[in-house]
Amino acid sequence: MERSDNSMPVPESVERQDVVIAGGGHVGLTLALALRRAAPGMSVTVVDATPAGAVPDGRVYAIAAAGRRMLEQLGVWDAVAAEAQPIRDMVITDSRTRDVARPTFLTFDGATEEGEPFAHMVSNHALVGAVAAAARAGGVTMVAPDSVAGFDVGESAVSVRLASGASLAARLLVAADGVRSKLRDLAGIQTVGWDYGQSGIVVTVGHERPHGGRAEEHFLPAGPFAILPLTGSRSSLVWTEQRANAERLVKLSPSRFQEELEIRFGHHLGALTVLDRPRAFPLGLTLARSFVRPRFALAGDAAHGIHPIAGQGLNLGFRDVAALAETIVEAHRLGLDPGSLSVLERYERWRRFDTFEMGVTTDVLNRLFSNDNPALRILRDVGLGLVDRLPPLKKMFIREAAGAGGELPRLLRGEGI
C-alpha cells in the first residue's frame, strides 16, 4: 500500500514524542492528522504493522455526515469523496426470507440537512490511503512495518518497545490497534461483552441495474441483511447468519452461493455477479472497562467493538478521534501534560456514556430483529411504523444514525479545534 512508501526505521536517538499511536488504520491516522493540523508543534508518531504492498482487505465503511465534516475540516474529504458513493436513500424492511412482497416500513430520504447525503460508502483502502497521504504531508512520523511489543509507564514518559527492537518515548501512547487490541491487554484493561453466535458475511456484488444511491437493510429471521451502494453498479453486502450457517455458506460453490444470495437479495437490481470471495466475520460486542490509564488511551475498536447493525463502528471511532484530539490539543495549548490522567479522564468521561449507549442500542436492535417470534415481529413492525409516522422521532433516529447525537467535539461539527 501507498502509505508505506514514506515509512522509515526508528532513528538511533529519538526525542521524546508527544504522542505515539499504535495502529495505522483510519482511527490512528486520522487522530495523528488532527493533532498535527491543530498543533504543528506536537511530535506525533504512528506505528503500523502493515507491510508495504499489502493487499487491501475489501472492507467498506459508511461515513456519516459528522465524520464527513471532520474529514472536510482535516482537508482530506475531497480525496475520499472521489472514491465514495453517497447514500441518498435508505430503505428498511422487515420480512421473512420468502415473503413475496417485502413491506417497506421505514424510508429515510437520506438528507440530514437539505442536500446532504445520509452517508458515504468508501473502501477502507481509499480512506486509509487518503488520510495516510495527508498525515505524511502534515509531518506525522510513520514507523512501518513494525508493532508495539511492550511499554513501561514512567513518571514523565511512557517508553515503548517495538517488535524490531527499537524503542520510542512519549508523553502519551494511544492504542488504536483494533478490536482484539494487544495493547489493551498489556495495559491490563478488561473488557465486557458477549458473542452473538452470529457471523457477518461480507461480499461485493455487481448488479445489472444501478442502485441509485439507495441503501437497503432487510431484517431477515437470521439477522440483518444490508445492501450498501458502492461506486459503479456495485454493492457491498453485510449478511448476518448464525455462525455455523455462515461458515457453511462461505464454503459453498460459487453457483450455490449465488442461489442462496438471490433468495435474500431479490431481483430488483437485475442479474447479480459475485465480485470477490465471500468472508465471514464473527460478531460480538466488546467494551473496554476503562478507556484510559496514566499515559495510555484506547481509541476506536480497541475501546469498543459493536455489532455492525447500525453501521456505527467507524463513526464511534471517529467520535473517539475528535474527542481525544480536542482533549490533547487543549491540554497542549495550556502547557499541560497530555499523558496525565487528569487530562485523559476528560476524554474517558466524554466517550464512555455515548459508547455504552450505542453498544446497548445496537445490541437490543439486533436481538429484536434476529428473531422470528411472531409477537416480536408485530412489536417491531409497529415500532418501525411509529418511527416512520412521527417526524420528530424519525428525525432523531436519522440524526443519531448520522452520528450527530450527544455533545459533539468540534471536529465533528466541522470546526477546527
Place this chain on the structure above:
Amino acid sequence: MSHAPSLDPDEIARFSTMARDWWDPAGPLAPLHRLNPTRLAWLRDRIADHFGRDTKSERPLAGLRILDIGCGGGLVTEPLARMGATVTGIDPASDNIVVARHHAEAEGLAIDYRAETAEALAAAGETFDVVLILEVVEHVTDVAAFVATAGSLVRPGGLLLASTINRTLKAWALAIVGAEYVLRWLPRGTHSYDKLVTPNELAAALVSADLDVTAETGVMYVPLAGRWRLTGDMDVNYMMAAKRPA
C-alpha cells in the same frame, strides 16, 4: 538554572517522595490537578485578552515575564513556561522550591525558582508583566498588605491574577468540611475559616493597591462530571483579574 544545594541522601529521598506527591494526579494533591485545566484556561485567556495574544497558539505567552507567588511544586509554573512565558516561581517553603527545581529540570524547562518572599522581591524593586497569587491570600495574616506588595510587583500596564476561597457557609461546608474531612482531598487544617477572603475584601485590597479589577469568575466542582467548571457563583472558589494602569 541554579542547582539545589547539596543534600544528604535522606533529604533527597524525602524530596523525591514530596515530588511524587506534588506531581501525582491521583496523589494527595489530586484536587489541584483536577482544578488545573479549568484554572489555567481562565488565566491564559485573561492574559491573552490583556496582551492581545491568540489562545489557539501553542506559545501564547511568549515574551511575557510572569511571577508565580506561592508556586509550590510548580503545577502552574511549568505550564506557563511551556506556553512560552519567562517564569519566576517563588515560595517561602524551601522544600517546595527544591521539588519544583528538580521537576522542571527533568522536564527540560528553564524556570527561575527562588525560596524567597514577595516582600523581598518587592524590596529589590523587581517588576513583572503578570503576577499570580493563586490559593495564597487565604494563608496570609494581612490580606491588604500582601496584596499591596504583590501589586507593587506588577509593572504599569501589567496584570495581577488571584485565585482563592470565599468566606461563606457554603465555602466552609464544601471547601473545608467537604474537601478536608469528607473527601480527604486536602490535609485537615489546610484552611481555617476566619482566614478566608470574600470577593469584596479582595477587590477592596486590589483597589487600595492602585489596581483596577477587570474580570472575576466563580469556579465550581461538578461531582457527577468529575471536573471543575466556571460559574457566575463566587460563593466558594473564585478568581479575579486586575490591571495596573499604564
